[in-house]
Each structure stands twice: as structure tokens, then as C-alpha cells.
Amino acid sequence: MKYSPKEMQALLETKEFSFKKKFGQNFIIDENIIDSILKNIELTQDIMVIEVGPGAGSLTYKLAQYAKNVLCYEIDTSLKEIIEENLQTCSNVDIIYDDFLKRDVNKDLETYSFDKLYVVSNLPYYITTPILVKFIEDQVPVEKMVFMVQKEVGNRFKAKPKTKDYGSLTVYLNYYFDVRKVIQVSKNVFLPKPNVDSVVIEFRRKDTLLFLKNSELFFKLVRDAFVQKRKTIKNNLKNYNLDTIEKVLVENQYSLSSRAEELPLEIFVQMANALS
16 A cells, blocks of 8 residues: 555546545545554454444555454445555455445444454544444444544544533533543644644543432433523423432532523533433
């Protein structure tokens, strides 16, 4: 696999490939950035990796050098010849040409043996959240997920309370994972070049989750609390038992006049448990 932008462009033209906007395709072409990502996520030969959207296989090729197996999901079948040419020396890579969101991932994994499962992908912004949610809801036994995403999307994932990027998605993801920024990535390392820079975010599954009496109520409560971000808890959660909510808030030095963006994960858990 060669990482020259000119050679990549030439290969794409030879195969008469055209980028499809509906799939948000931006292929990473900088070997140094890929090496930097892999250095930060500690891949070893006992780890299996899932990659969603391998594109031309730039990241896949490097993953195959470190991991035991790499299982890729690619929705664009017109990439098949390009991927096979770039990955012809990688015997530990399998490609499923299908819509990842429609797959039974646990079933796909049944034929593999591994000690740990990671997900490493360069994702378009429009599909990042559905992919994250699928891994959680389908209970795929992933220990770590590393996603390269649009910078503004990454900021929401790792946001802290009392910041503009902090929202219901932040709380949802932070319930399951410890989230950290790995590196920032310039838009200049992609083909075609996107309009914004990207960031690599790591999601490491927590060993112990906060106890929830009713997880469904918890996630509904979080969504409702942020439904209008500038409104107070009292306004957004008026259909809940406000006396119960107020008691939890006051015990933690907040009030019904507080906004959801002020509250850390633990407070939402306490409120949900008090309401259950």
C-alpha cells in the first residue's frame, strides 16, 4: 500500500471511482497521521479490530500490521477492486460489503477468536452517532472505540458540564465510556479535502457502570432535560415529579432553576433513580 496522494488519485481514476457525497467519503492519505493514531491506541496481536467504512483501505492496511484480525464493513461496492488491490498482502482482513447499521455484528464475530475487541474508524459526521449507539444497544463486546470525526462532533463527545457542546449525547456516551481526545487531524490529509478539521476520539468502556434502577427512564430523562437547552430543569422536566427532582438537585447544590448543561452525569443518575 502506497500513501502518495498522487498515486492514490491515479488508482481511483484507473478504477473509474467517483466520490459519493451521500456516503461522506473522505479518504485519509497521510501515513504519519495513521501511525500516530495507532501509536496512541495500543494495538497488539491478541486484539481484533472492526473498521466501519474502510474507504480505499489506508487505515485498514496499517491496522492489519498490528491486529490479529480486521473485519471491515463497506457500504460502497464500487470500492471493491480498489480495496482488494491495496490490501492484497493482508491475509488477516475480511470485508463485508453491506450497510453496517443493518448487520448482526455479534453473529458476524462468531467465527473469530480474540482476547479483546476494538473499533477503529474514520467516520462521516452524519453516521457517527448511529454507529456508536448500535455498538451500545446491540451489546457488542467492544472494549475500546477510536473514531476520527469532524472536530465539532468530537467536541460534543468529550464536552464537560457548563460548556456549549455539552448535551444529552455527551451524558449518554459518558455513562458507558471514558472519553478522551487522542489527536487533532488537519483537513489537508484527506482526499478530497473536507471543509473542516477532524479529531480522533477514544471511547474506553468503563469497567463499572453507575447503578440505574431503570435505564430506559434515565435516557428519556436526559433527552427531555436537554430538549430546549436554554430552558431550566423546571421547564424541561415539568412532566416529571418536580418535588422528587428538586430534592436531588438541592442535595447537590443545584435547583430547579439550573439548566441541564450544568449537571454532571451523576446527578442525572440520581434523579432517575429517585424517580424510579
